[in-house]
Amino acid sequence: MTRILFSDKLDNCVTRWQSAGFSVIGPVTKDTFSSYAAVEHASDFDLGIVLPDRSLKELFFPQTEPMLRYTIKQQAINTEDFTPPSGKRLIFGVRPCDAAGLSIDDPLFGWDYKDEYWFQRRNDSVIVTIACTKSDDFCLCTSLKLAPDTTNGSDILLRPLENNKGWQVEELTDRGREAFLTIAEFLQEGSEPAAPMAVVPEMFDLDTCVAWLQNPENFESKFWKDISMRCIGCGSCTYLCPTCHCFDIQDEGDTYSGIRRKNWDSCSFALFTMHTSGHNPRSTQSARWRQRIMHKFNYFPGKFSVNSCSGCGRCSRQCPVDMGITETLQKISTLHS
Amino acid sequence: MITQEKYRSKAKKLLADGSVKMVIGYSPGSTADRRRPLFVRSFEEADQLVLDSNCIANLSGYLVTEGLLSDEKRVAIFLRPEGIRSLNILAAESQLNVDQIIIFGFDSIGREVSSLSGEHAGEFSELISSIKENPPEKSSEPLLYQIEQMNPQERFAFWKEEFSRCIKCYACRQSCPMCYCRRCIVDSNQPQWVNTSSHTLGNFEWNIVRAFHLAGRCVGCGNCDRSCPVNIPLRLINARMAAEVLESFDHFAGMSTTQEPVLASFKKEDSETFIL
Structure with a gap:
């Protein structure tokens, strides 16, 4: 016997969570576009999509965030900090790759400086993940040694039932247990079998790719130029990525008053590495694409022992010129290191 | 084949x-x-x-x-x-x-x-x-027609909603054959002419800059629209600008390799209805 959450009870759960002080968030489709957004009712969720167009990252690391306000009057400089927003959130229907993305970025944001904005939101959020029973041509979690039911980063894992009437509940953390205690009366014991997981074929052998990337001789390989010739240098892969985390600090305003903001930035942009002198150490798009791949599969794991990719496939799915991590690593896996 | x-x-x-x-x-x-x-x-x-x-x-x-x-x-x-x-x-x-x-x-x-x-x-x-x-039938772009029927407040609300999704990835700029500047004005940071933040103001600034720079230059290939990862119907803005320059200056972008840029040339018979 397993604990089951039946879909027809989901709206009761949403209401209960809301009255327990949670803001309830989940995958929502508006017109042709989907993202994780706040809902009022369970019927607002779109749980049928493979995954939302936009990743979960932005709920923890928004594209623009005010950090402080400054005013300068005569001799006095006043600053007022914007404290990280607080408030309990329950994010329902997260995809395992998106949840895993959070756990990948945790060590980064807590490394030499603990990013209060990230961790405030992490501590305030309950991640209720639904394992995937379907995938598309771009999903690549299994190539990253993850799976359609990976639990990394999740507080609760729900496994869809074969009869499509609800989910088996697996409580993974105390935070998850606590949130599900509030809806205990809507859960039932049952023996309904779980639906089979999505079959996500392995697209490349990751170890072979990593070995090639770690070989210093390949840094200057002609491969980088060939693979990225059609890259147009937009930042959509990095901005849709659930783990890309680079940001820029900008002061908006004038000499006397303004706001300091933390804005997404992207290694795809030439400006990202432009020096004040005008020199750019990554002067070509191929050097920038190489950086992105190296960072994800060589430098980041070298520092934090985890790849900076959870296999959601958004980079390939949305690329205007049909590039992406999959194609690059597929090709690398066929090269001799 | x-x-x-x-x-x-x-x-x-x-x-x-x-x-x-x-x-x-x-x-x-x-x-x-x-x-x-x-x-x-x-x-x-x-x-x-x-x-x-x-x-x-x-x-x-x-x-x-x-x-x-x-x-x-x-x-x-x-x-x-x-x-x-x-x-x-x-x-x-x-x-x-x-x-x-x-x-x-x-x-x-x-x-x-x-x-x-x-x-x-x-x-x-x-x-x-x-x-x-032989321009395409108006019915081929019902959304454009719908927007043109709106009053300014409704139109503003429409675009505010659309631009709220903008993440400033600049895929629209990078995919556009007309955006060839080595350094785009939004990348110019001494001074910072345009906010880098993708809040409401920053997103409007970027999209308005883009629209004006493409007036009389956009050929309607749709690269921007297709490359937008957040599905903003960018083609509609460009289509509107193209219609404006066609109506005001009889300028159809890309007629020949010697065509003068509409916003960088002057003819005595140019319409001056915009001068109060």
């Missing part, structure tokens, strides 16, 4: 006899209906070229890749009529020497692909004139 074979053989011939150093075309993509840009530099690689109705992207922006044409060698490129018009503008704006470009012109109706006759920019003027004279 016939058109594809025709152009494949032509690509092979031109590469083999050294008439061109590269053919920019399309190859199969990661799904059945996706096509990706392909840069063919040898006879053998030409077999990877595909041409069908899914070959939609306007590839002309690749022609201004830094250093590509600086050796004065020639390059062949697959272009639809809009692509030929944007090539004309690039030439008119002195971004390339059009004599270096061999056009593999094509168009499609439904799934049928046909080749366009001619291979040099100047040979397509009749075709472009006929496109100017």
Whole structure:
């Protein structure tokens, strides 16, 4: 016997969570576009999509965030900090790759400086993940040694039932247990079998790719130029990525008053590495694409022992010129290191 | 298939006899209906070229890749009529020497692909004139019609909602053949003319800058619209701007390689209705 959450009870759960002080968030489709957004009712969720167009990252690391306000009057400089927003959130229907993305970025944001904005939101959020029973041509979690039911980063894992009437509940953390205690009366014991997981074929052998990337001789390989010739240098892969985390600090305003903001930035942009002198150490798009791949599969794991990719496939799915991590690593896996 | 074979053989011939150093075309993509840009530099690689109705992207922006044409060698490129018009503008704006470009012109109706006759920019003027004279039916873009019926407040609300999704990835800029500036005004940070933040103001600033810079230059290829990862209907803004310059100045972007840029030229008979 397993604990089951039946879909027809989901709206009761949403209401209960809301009255327990949670803001309830989940995958929502508006017109042709989907993202994780706040809902009022369970019927607002779109749980049928493979995954939302936009990743979960932005709920923890928004594209623009005010950090402080400054005013300068005569001799006095006043600053007022914007404290990280607080408030309990329950994010329902997260995809395992998106949840895993959070756990990948945790060590980064807590490394030499603990990013209060990230961790405030992490501590305030309950991640209720639904394992995937379907995938598309771009999903690549299994190539990253993850799976359609990976639990990394999740507080609760729900496994869809074969009869499509609800989910088996697996409580993974105390935070998850606590949130599900509030809806205990809507859960039932049952023996309904779980639906089979999505079959996500392995697209490349990751170890072979990593070995090639770690070989210093390949840094200057002609491969980088060939693979990225059609890259147009937009930042959509990095901005849709659930783990890309680079940001820029900008002061908006004038000499006397303004706001300091933390804005997404992207290694795809030439400006990202432009020096004040005008020199750019990554002067070509191929050097920038190489950086992105190296960072994800060589430098980041070298520092934090985890790849900076959870296999959601958004980079390939949305690329205007049909590039992406999959194609690059597929090709690398066929090269001799 | 016939058109594809025709152009494949032509690509092979031109590469083999050294008439061109590269053919920019399309190859199969990661799904059945996706096509990706392909840069063919040898006879053998030409077999990877595909041409069908899914070959939609306007590839002309690749022609201004830094250093590509600086050796004065020639390059062949697959272009639809809009692509030929944007090539004309690039030439008119002195971004390339059009004599270096061999056009593999094509168009499609439904799934049928046909080749366009001619291979040099100047040979397509009749075709472009006929496109100017036969604009698409208004019903082909119902959303544009709907927006034009709105009052200014409703229109503002519509675009505010659309731009709220903008993440400033600049895919619209990078995919646009007309956005060739080495340093875009939004990347200029001394001073920072345009906010980098993608909040409401920053998103409006960017999209308005983009709209004005493309007025009279956009050929409606749709690269921006298709590349937008958050599905903002960018083509509608450009279509509106194109309609404005056509109505006010009888300017249809990309007519020829010598066409004067509408916002950088002056004629005595220009309409001055905007002067109070």
